[in-house]
Amino acid sequence: MGGMELLETRALTKRYGSVIALDGLDLVLEPGIIGLVGANGAGKSTLLKILLGLLAPTSGEARLFGLDVATRGVEIRQYVGYMPEHDCLPLDMVATEFVAHMAQVSGLPRGAARERTAETLRHVGLFEERYREMRGYSTGMKQRVKLAQALVHDPRLLLLDEPTNGLDPAGRDEMLDLVRRTGTEFGLSIIMSSHLLGEIERVCDHLVVIEEGRLMRSAPIASFTGRTGVLAVEVEGDAAPLSRRLRDAGLHVREEGHLVLVALEDERPYDLIRDAAVDLNLGLVRIEQRRQSLEELFRDAPEARDAAVA
Amino acid sequence: MPQSPEVAGSIYDLGYRHYEGARLGRRHAVGAVYFQSLRAAFGLGRRPAAKIVPIALTLLATLPAVTQLGIAAASTREIDVIKLEDYYVYIQILLALFGAAVAPELVGRDQRNRTLSLYFSRALERSDYALAKLAALTTAMLMLTLGPETILFVGNTFTGDDAFGYLRDNWTQVPSIVGSALFVSAVMSSVAMAIASQTPRRAYATGGVIAFFVISSVVGDVVASTAGRYGILISPFDVLRGATLWIFNAAPNADESIGRYDLPGALYAAVLAGAAAVSTAILLRRFARLAA
DSSP: OTTSOSEEEEEEEEEETTEEEEEEEEEEEOSSEEEEEOOTTSSHHHHHHHHHTSSOOSEEEEEETTEETTTSHHHHHTTEEEEOSSOOOOTTSBHHHHHHHHHHHTTOOHHHHHHHHHHHHHHTTOOGGGGSBGGGOOHHHHHHHHHHHHHTTOOSEEEEESTTTTOOHHHHHHHHHHHHHHHHHHTOEEEEEESOHHHHHHHOSEEEEEETTEEEEEEEHHHHHTTOEEEEEEESSOOHHHHHHHHHTTOOEEEETTEEEEEESSSHHHHHHHHHHHHHTOOEEEEEEEOOOHHHHHHHOHHHHHHHHO | OOOOOOOTTSOOOOOOOOOOSOOOHHHHHHHHHHHHHHHHHTTTTSOTHHHHHHHHHHHHHHHHHHHHHHHHHHSSSOOOOSOGGGHHHHHHHHHHHHHHHHHHHHHTHHHHTTTHHHHHTSSSOHHHHHHHHHHHHHHHHHHHHHHHHHHHHHHHHHHSSOHHHHHHHHTTHHHHHHHHHHHHHHHHHHHHHHHHTTOSOHHHHHHHHHHHHHHHHHHHHHHHHHTOGGGGGGOHHHHHHHHHHHHTTOOOOTTOHHHHHOOOHHHHHHHHHHHHHHHHHHHHHHHHHSOO
16 A cells, blocks of 8 residues: 555535535545644544544545545555544443454454553553553543554554543643654554644644635645744844834734744845844844744734745 | 663653554454453453343243253153243243343443444444344343253253153254244344344333333233234234244143134244344444444
């Protein structure tokens, strides 16, 4: 299956009555760590469920590893792991037994299932507690078991639906780190959905933005953030005259506290800032190039976003 | 390999390897669901409370056979108190209760825990899952049907004076024993599964199965005695009785109501087969439509 597209959808549409969850989605993705972002109800979960065969599309088609999900589901699913957004664990079972059972349902022989279970639970950070009923687990531990059952059969593609759901900030960090390492170190492809851009940015190298069931963007993360450098300029005294002066010179400028943020679209700003500081007799404390986060990009500057991906 | 200690609370990595071994696919996946469900039917791998009801019902269903065996062993004469074809009359209530207790465990639990998403995103189809569950309950119920029937037959063979003589005269019973046990188990299981699968709530499922047997028995009797003898075909235990008599090619006892109605034995069997087919269709439909 190497060298082939990971995923391809053509005019993929899903309606629930009068509600359209996916609206003619055309998407092609290469293997990698892919973030799927969009507001709640944008169609992220629906897309993942169609890929898994849990939902049938109303029209259109979807392929994973070049195979049609409508007709080759069982074959495909041997190589796919899925971590749902919702609770899905039988809490009266012991974690090892449950994960080993799930490995067998993915097609692994009994012995291999047990070995892989031990390795995978260790990988996600469950040790002695894996011999206990899951009833007493914290949310973080349950999320780890959910990830483990998705990984235990060594899939080529991991579909993670909001994997940090319900976690506290520390648990969130650990889960994101774990997902990132799982993807990079073991060479698995991952499609991870989130409504938080910041999470996607930390973990993924490709971003897919869906809104109201339609594809808004699909591009490497670097292309969103790389080309829109921002210079943060700190001066002694009042920053307002400087920002006015730079804006008059045709630059995109924004003030943030006592900082002046300047969009770095070419080399011009450096000279302009220097000249302006001299003319205005301002003391320059520092000029720093910032890598703008995706979240800032989308929240604050829609025109910058368009420039970034144009 | 020594591991470097990490900060407490962080995630340790002791190495993750790729799996290069066999992937056995759909049949293996179905087998895994079947065996897991068979274990779950008797509460194996679960806390002790989960074992009490199914194991108690199994023991109760076996009790008449063991009792007869004990009496026969203690006496010198050949004792044949309970006929093979009559055994189902003793255990029919237990079979219904077993279905009411175990079917919700097998088809309601994964709905309740929302584990279906994990099953249906693996190497099997929804129908595979449903049929594996049905096969597991049928197999479990064989412990209550084929088990005591076998005890009776083997007991009768060896407690008499002439084991070979008994076998020579009665070997034709063997296909009837196996056939009736399989048939009854499959029918009772599929009916219980069809009803229990309709809800994730355990209490409702159990109540539903029991209510079905009670209500249809009463309605069947009433209809049969007022509107006509074919009404008896609504009453599940009477149909079960008619079908098992037919399988053993035996006549009802003198005082039995089923003798009065005088319907052909094959008709009872056909009704049961129809009930099993409809129930299985309902079960499959339920799992085809459930959101996962």
